[in-house]
Amino acid sequence: MLDPGKPARLLGSLLILAVLVVAGYLVLRHRGRAAPPPAAGEAYGRAAVSADLPAADDLRAVAREANVVVCVIDAARADHVGCYGYARDTTPNIDRLAGSGTAFEQHFSQYPETKMSTACLFTSQYPDTHLAYGDRRLAESTFTLAQGLRAAGLHTVLFSQNGYASPMWGLGEEFDEAYYEPHLKEAGRDLPDIWRPEALLEQVECWLEKRPRSRFFAYVHFMPPHDPYIAPPGTRRYFAGQQPPEAWLSDYAFDEVERERRAKERPWSEQHQGWMLNLYDGNLRYADWAVGELERLLREAGAFESTVLIVTSDHGEAFGEHGYRGHTFSAYDETIRIPLIIKLPRLNVAGRRISALTQSVDVMPTVLDLFEAPYPRDGVQGRSLLPLMTGEAGEVNDYVFARAAGQPPSYVIRSHDWMLVLYRGGQLRALYDLKEDPRALQNVIESRPEEAGRMVEAFRAFARSQTAPPLQFVDSDARRPQLPEVNKIEVNEEMRRSLEALGYLR
Numbered sequence: 001m002l003d004p005g006k007p008a009r010l011l012g013s014l015l016i017l018a019v020l021v022v023a024g025y026l027v028l029r030h031r032g033r034a035a036p037p038p039a040a041g042e043a044y045g046r047a048a049v050s051a052d053l054p055a056a057d058d059l060r061a062v063a064r065e066a067n068v069v070v071c072v073i074d075a076a077r078a079d080h081v082g083c084y085g086y087a088r089d090t091t092p093n094i095d096r097l098a099g100s101g102t103a104f105e106q107h108f109s110q111y112p113e114t115k116m117s118t119a120c121l122f123t124s125q126y127p128d129t130h131l132a133y134g135d136r137r138l139a140e141s142t143f144t145l146a147q148g149l150r151a152a153g154l155h156t157v158l159f160s161q162n163g164y165a166s167p168m169w170g171l172g173e174e175f176d177e178a179y180y181e182p183h184l185k186e187a188g189r190d191l192p193d194i195w196r197p198e199a200l201l202e203q204v205e206c207w208l209e210k211r212p213r214s215r216f217f218a219y220v221h222f223m224p225p226h227d228p229y230i231a232p233p234g235t236r237r238y239f240a241g242q243q244p245p246e247a248w249l250s251d252y253a254f255d256e257v258e259r260e261r262r263a264k265e266r267p268w269s270e271q272h273q274g275w276m277l278n279l280y281d282g283n284l285r286y287a288d289w290a291v292g293e294l295e296r297l298l299r300e301a302g303a304f305e306s307t308v309l310i311v312t313s314d315h316g317e318a319f320g321e322h323g324y325r326g327h328t329f330s331a332y333d334e335t336i337r338i339p340l341i342i343k344l345p346r347l348n349v350a351g352r353r354i355s356a357l358t359q360s361v362d363v364m365p366t367v368l369d370l371f372e373a374p375y376p377r378d379g380v381q382g383r384s385l386l387p388l389m390t391g392e393a394g395e396v397n398d399y400v401f402a403r404a405a406g407q408p409p410s411y412v413i414r415s416h417d418w419m420l421v422l423y424r425g426g427q428l429r430a431l432y433d434l435k436e437d438p439r440a441l442q443n444v445i446e447s448r449p450e451e452a453g454r455m456v457e458a459f460r461a462f463a464r465s466q467t468a469p470p471l472q473f474v475d476s477d478a479r480r481p482q483l484p485e486v487n488k489i490e491v492n493e494e495m496r497r498s499l500e501a502l503g504y505l506r
């Protein structure tokens, strides 16, 4: 019997098919048109911010089927990254990722050195709580990002070119798999070739080919732009002979104390600083190339569209801006302000920029919150950044904190507008009005006692909440407590050689 509804249903089906074909064509056409790389310094603008911010549940729904890759480029200072406003084209790949993700503009490391900073990232604990100084291991009870993600069902793998951010130095032993210095050497490479991203990318590529079927968390730590500056000549010399867009030399804030140290160093001329900055920027471009290659490998493996990609650094690098060169012993912005970019698959947040204060210790709770992985709240000192990404909160931190190495060390407590540096057990202090003096060159502690007092009080509250409270920096009768006993790392000759080559044992 003839079905009278059949022709109408057929017509309806044809119409739906036609709509789908046209829609598919439009999507493909849109996808195929690659966005041009952003021009230096104007990587992406505030106008690009999506009007509809995602809800936390939208973000978590994306993560439910996603992998996560945390990519660290070692010693990358934020103010030299294109999408952070640098006037040079140092980071076209990172800028492009930021253009379709979220960039945190005021993001800070808690310690300007690899091992301590990576420990902050892995544990969401400040240095005076995780206490992974020198040859100390993390306490066995310390909960880590990899543990949290493994509990959420992700396979965990670490790739690291820096021994300090690897099981060699007691970090990342809890990952299901780890590829670091010994594996790079097995592949027939030696220093400094093992610090070229090509070496690590080979390991990533092999692993992606044979990876398990489950979702994964990959930690990928590239050595550049950390010195030695080993980029291929074309990249290393990319900015050679040019005038760096922004550079200044100034003295140590605590001149009388530093005079002795400075006497041993040859002062830099502006010309020499220019050479070094050009070299550094060339190597930052090398690091950016590595990030682009990592993206390519993920795409080729069919994993990019289902991966949350986080690009950040462990600390910055100083070139004499406050009398200090390198990292480790000084915690001004050049050594602690670092990039943080979170690119979520599928959700287009179109170059969202977040100007709230954020820190390395916030990365772990953010990722675990996103992946709905439970974690022990009392052991975690950072804050989830999801409320910033959804627009539910404008700020999650009133202050950020950093500590530099050295005996005695120095501490920095920083808000958007003020920065207090505590030096020599707190006896020497400098306060900077960052609104008036964004380079932090004028110590105004004498003329702004109220602000200084407020910052000292905030530091005291911070210090009290640490396992080994550094209260001697604010209370003259306080003593630094004995650090709890932990297992130590055995430092062998090979590890010593690596450190020497990186300039740490000079």
Ligand SMILES: [Zn+2]
Pocket: 074, 075, 113, 114, 115, 226, 314, 315
């Ligand atoms: Zn580092």
